[in-house]
Amino acid sequence: MTSAAVVADVASNDKAPKMSWASKFGFDRFSGLYLIAAFFVFFGLTENNYLTWNGSIEFVLTEKVIVSMLALAFLVPLITGTFDLSIGANMALCLVIVNKMALETNLPDGVGAAVGMAACLVIGVINGLIVVKLRVNSFIATLGMSQVIAALIHKIHDGGQITKAFGTEYINFGKKAIFTFHWPGTHSEISLPYYFLYGLIVAFAVWYVLEHTPVGRHMFATGGNPEAARLSGVKIDRIAWGSLIASAAIAGFAGLIYSWKFGTYSNSVGPPLLFTAVGAAFFGASQLKGRPNVWGTLIAVYTLAFGIKGIGLRYPRQVDWMQPMFEGLTLILAVALASRLGIVKVARRRSDVRNEPTPEPSHPIPADIVDPIAETLESRSQ
Amino acid sequence: MSKLLEVRDLTKTFPGQVALKSFDVVLAAGRTHALVGQNGSGKSTFIKILAGYHQPDPGSSAELAGHPLYLGDGKAAYRAGIRFVHQDLGLVDGLDTVDNIAMGVGYVTHRGGRINWKANTAQARDGLESLGFGNINVSRPVGSLAPSERTAVALARSMRGWEDHAHLLVLDEPTASLPGDDVERLFNAIRIMKERGVAILYVSHHIDEVFAIADDVTVLRDGQRVATHSTSELDHEGVIELMIGHRLERTQHKSRALVGAIGGLRVNGLSGGAINNLDLVVQPGEIVGVTGITGSGREMLAPLITGQTPSDAGRVEVAGRAVKNYSPDDSIRAGMAFVPADRATQGIIPLASVTHNMTLADVRRNWRRGLLRHKEETVECVELIERLSVKTSSPATPITALSGGNQQKVLFGRSLRLQPTVLVLDEPTSGIDVAAKEQILLLIDQAAQEGAAVLVVSTDTDELVRVAHRIIILSGGAIVEEFTGVDMTSENVEKAQLRSTKEGDQ
Numbered sequence: 001m002t003s004a005a006v007v008a009d010v011a012s013n014d015k016a017p018k019m020s021w022a023s024k025f026g027f028d029r030f031s032g033l034y035l036i037a038a039f040f041v042f043f044g045l046t047e048n049n050y051l052t053w054n055g056s057i058e059f060v061l062t063e064k065v066i067v068s069m070l071a072l073a074f075l076v077p078l079i080t081g082t083f084d085l086s087i088g089a090n091m092a093l094c095l096v097i098v099n100k101m102a103l104e105t106n107l108p109d110g111v112g113a114a115v116g117m118a119a120c121l122v123i124g125v126i127n128g129l130i131v132v133k134l135r136v137n138s139f140i141a142t143l144g145m146s147q148v149i150a151a152l153i154h155k156i157h158d159g160g161q162i163t164k165a166f167g168t169e170y171i172n173f174g175k176k177a178i179f180t181f182h183w184p185g186t187h188s189e190i191s192l193p194y195y196f197l198y199g200l201i202v203a204f205a206v207w208y209v210l211e212h213t214p215v216g217r218h219m220f221a222t223g224g225n226p227e228a229a230r231l232s233g234v235k236i237d238r239i240a241w242g243s244l245i246a247s248a249a250i251a252g253f254a255g256l257i258y259s260w261k262f263g264t265y266s267n268s269v270g271p272p273l274l275f276t277a278v279g280a281a282f283f284g285a286s287q288l289k290g291r292p293n294v295w296g297t298l299i300a301v302y303t304l305a306f307g308i309k310g311i312g313l314r315y316p317r318q319v320d321w322m323q324p325m326f327e328g329l330t331l332i333l334a335v336a337l338a339s340r341l342g343i344v345k346v347a348r349r350r351s352d353v354r355n356e357p358t359p360e361p362s363h364p365i366p367a368d369i370v371d372p373i374a375e376t377l378e379s380r381s382q
Numbered sequence: 383m384s385k386l387l388e389v390r391d392l393t394k395t396f397p398g399q400v401a402l403k404s405f406d407v408v409l410a411a412g413r414t415h416a417l418v419g420q421n422g423s424g425k426s427t428f429i430k431i432l433a434g435y436h437q438p439d440p441g442s443s444a445e446l447a448g449h450p451l452y453l454g455d456g457k458a459a460y461r462a463g464i465r466f467v468h469q470d471l472g473l474v475d476g477l478d479t480v481d482n483i484a485m486g487v488g489y490v491t492h493r494g495g496r497i498n499w500k501a502n503t504a505q506a507r508d509g510l511e512s513l514g515f516g517n518i519n520v521s522r523p524v525g526s527l528a529p530s531e532r533t534a535v536a537l538a539r540s541m542r543g544w545e546d547h548a549h550l551l552v553l554d555e556p557t558a559s560l561p562g563d564d565v566e567r568l569f570n571a572i573r574i575m576k577e578r579g580v581a582i583l584y585v586s587h588h589i590d591e592v593f594a595i596a597d598d599v600t601v602l603r604d605g606q607r608v609a610t611h612s613t614s615e616l617d618h619e620g621v622i623e624l625m626i627g628h629r630l631e632r633t634q635h636k637s638r639a640l641v642g643a644i645g646g647l648r649v650n651g652l653s654g655g656a657i658n659n660l661d662l663v664v665q666p667g668e669i670v671g672v673t674g675i676t677g678s679g680r681e682m683l684a685p686l687i688t689g690q691t692p693s694d695a696g697r698v699e700v701a702g703r704a705v706k707n708y709s710p711d712d713s714i715r716a717g718m719a720f721v722p723a724d725r726a727t728q729g730i731i732p733l734a735s736v737t738h739n740m741t742l743a744d745v746r747r748n749w750r751r752g753l754l755r756h757k758e759e760t761v762e763c764v765e766l767i768e769r770l771s772v773k774t775s776s777p778a779t780p781i782t783a784l785s786g787g788n789q790q791k792v793l794f795g796r797s798l799r800l801q802p803t804v805l806v807l808d809e810p811t812s813g814i815d816v817a818a819k820e821q822i823l824l825l826i827d828q829a830a831q832e833g834a835a836v837l838v839v840s841t842d843t844d845e846l847v848r849v850a851h852r853i854i855i856l857s858g859g860a861i862v863e864e865f866t867g868v869d870m871t872s873e874n875v876e877k878a879q880l881r882s883t884k885e886g887d888q
Contacts, residue, residue, distance in 0.1 A: 220733075232743040
């Protein structure tokens with residue numbers, strides 16, 4: 001190394017930004033956990049039932065497995081720079097198929113579950129086809145697809161609820177307790193159902209692929225800069241397509257969990273959960289790692305859930321308007337935060353890679369929804 | 383000479399770093415003043431303070447045309463008539479020239495607010511014509527214009543609304559995206575503005591440009607002004623010496639003789655884009671330089687060989703085996719590695735760490751029995767970081783925190799990790815400072831010594847002469863001339879390029 005090089009290196013020395021008090025205590029990366037703690041203290045002191053197993057904890061832990069799955073379904077393509085807005089509809093599709101088949105055929109309920117999952121996989125393949133081959137922006141493609149799925153659901157079951165379609169064996173498969181713990185001296189007991197475990201397995205599987213396999217690394221690279229990823233030998237088409245199939249499958253699995261937990265179908269299930277799922281995935285991107293990640297997403301889901309549960313207990317008559325308000329504001333704040341940190345799709349500008357490093361944290365860059373894969377594909381097709 | 387802007391005692395500190403220290407500068411109307419310095423020397427900080435993006439530390443003062451100027455206020459700077467053309471130009475590709483020019487200052491309107499298209503179009507046309515770019519079709523989308531024309535549009539926009547006042551125009555790396563022969567057209571426009579009495583602050587990495595266009599030059603080093611001179615008092619080497627604080631060893635690389643081994647890269651009948659039926663052989667251990675003017679096919683060669691852009695016809699062989707050259711993935715698997723021309727859009731993954739950027743092309747190497755071995759990966763990266771002398775606080779630092787030269791070294795590391803049989807480099811030193819450039823040239827030489835066949839496509843003749851065994855001149859998509867040994871001088875190579883232009887014109 002020449003001495004000239006040493007000079008240049010000293011000159012271009014990058015300084016780590018000074019830690020602010022907020023980041024020292026982890027208020028940024030662990031804000032979700034701090035919020036949960038705050039909810040526990042506040043609602044725990046004001047509401048008698050809040051910190052009890054039967055009052056809210058069991059409810060939140062088990063019910064939110066479903067929306068956790070949807071949030072992971074949104075997370076997987078988000079990492080590759082692709083949006084899948086059809087996950088809510090996909091969940092409903094799987095749910096209606098498994099209910100309908102249990103109701104109207106003599107086949108075992110498990111076959112219906114398999115058919116439901118297969119249908120979701122097909123949707124995932126078609127989503128990929130539209131995004132990768134037809135070069136439709138994923139945001140638009142999956143938005144359109146969710147309406148197509150809504151139409152299919154109408155065709156499959158034109159009406160309201162389906163109840164009591166399943167045999168006990170099917171329900172037990174998901175709902176029986178992993179463990180039961182009797183609280184000494186009382187009648188209350190603590191238990192968690194098997195579907196909680198299944199959800200955890202899915203979360204671990206997604207985490208494993210994202211963080212511990214080359215495929216995961218390629219997914220992050222594709223989301224970060226698809227053209228650079230392509231030129232490094234990453235098959236970005238396959239990555240985007242695969243992520244849409246995975247997302248459809250996870251969304252379908254959310255439908256199965258719903259069927260185990262509630263044993264019913266209603267036409268109001270599915271798409272409304274999309275909102276919470278999207279919010280959690282973006283909120284989760286600001287947690288733990290400073291980029292979209294599995295555990296951050298789950299922390300986000302449960303932070304929101306414990307907040308809403310507390311609101312529901314404290315203001316039972318207000319919850320109808322407070323819940324959507326809370327969710328809406330959280331989504332906006334989460335995305336604002338995430339784009340401020342440069343975590344999610346921001347307008348890629350030259351200034352991000354200026355030759356001279358800016359010796360202070362980067363300024364907020366206006367976020368906009370760009371679809372890097374579609375953009376790259378477009379520029380290539382020209 | 384009349385003083386236009388005087389800045390005195392300007393200091394700017396960031397946490398843990400003094401970016402500018404008691405900086406003084408005087409800019410005169412009707413003169414071009416160049417600001418040079420290595421990355422991190424403080425030139426960007428100065429521009430950002432002028433633009434009002436950073437606040438200076440207390441104690442500085444500035445005077446513009448006799449009135450005090452408050453530094454660190456973007457609006458005040460704008461009102462005082464300071465305009466900026468940044469490296470990325472800030473144009474909207476989908477809109478035409480008229481719209482782009484109006485974006486800065488607003489449209490001319492009829493009474494009632496309706497846009498007066500005729501007047502706007504005429505103004506845009508006049509503005510461009512006065513800069514010597516009267517041939518631009520102002521109703522075409524800006525994205526379809528040539529790079530020099532786009533720069534002209536940005537210049538015309540910055541000039542609008544203050545045609546009659548003599549004020550200050552700041553050009554930040556204006557030639558960064560310009561191919562060599564377009565630079566002269568830009569210089570022409572700059573000279574026209576200068577004649578109108580505009581003071582021009584010209585920031586560039588290219589010392590040659592400074593001598594071609596500037597009247598005065600100020601050299602910054604580590605946040606301090608080292609010298610201000612008239613360009614007639616200095617020479618190229620002198621400026622570099624001031625920039626880095628001592629004399630630069632300009633070693634000739636390409637240390638050993640070729641053995642004439644078989645293998646390496648063989649290209650037969652390659653066609654696509656501007657390239658037409660091109661044959662080329664690069665032996666193992668050989669460094670072949672390729673250059674040519676814009677439109678000669680120079681920009682297309684590396685993308686075609688590496689499969690970045692699909693070719694129409696032709697055969698590419700690596701070590702005797704044909705590559706299905708339709709995707710970068712195939713060429714990498716065949717033993718090729720390449721560093722693309724545009725680091726920002728084609729090279730780095732912005733949010734990822736140095737490690738993840740370095741290992742991207744070959745993540746699988748550290749994947750065993752179902753787990754990515756993160757520790758092993760980091761250790762290998764640290765070795766590469768040391769070998770390439772990448773300046774980074776840790777392997778986990780986001781790559782965007784590094785300077786351009788260091789980012790480029792990381793991309794080199796990505797390629798070298800593949801232990802390529804063939805290494806294809808497209809503009810490997812564009813936009814990086816002098817010292818980092820020396821290191822990159824050294825790395826190119828090392829890669830060849832280790833047995834890679836290296837193809838370097840570049841507009842920088844000087845760099846090719848120093849690093850290559852052989853230089854090929856492209857024109858009209860084919861090889862027109864080749865230089866080796868003592869004939870291979872900057873002068874000969876540049877003359878050959880110009881000769882090929884004349885032939886092309888016939």
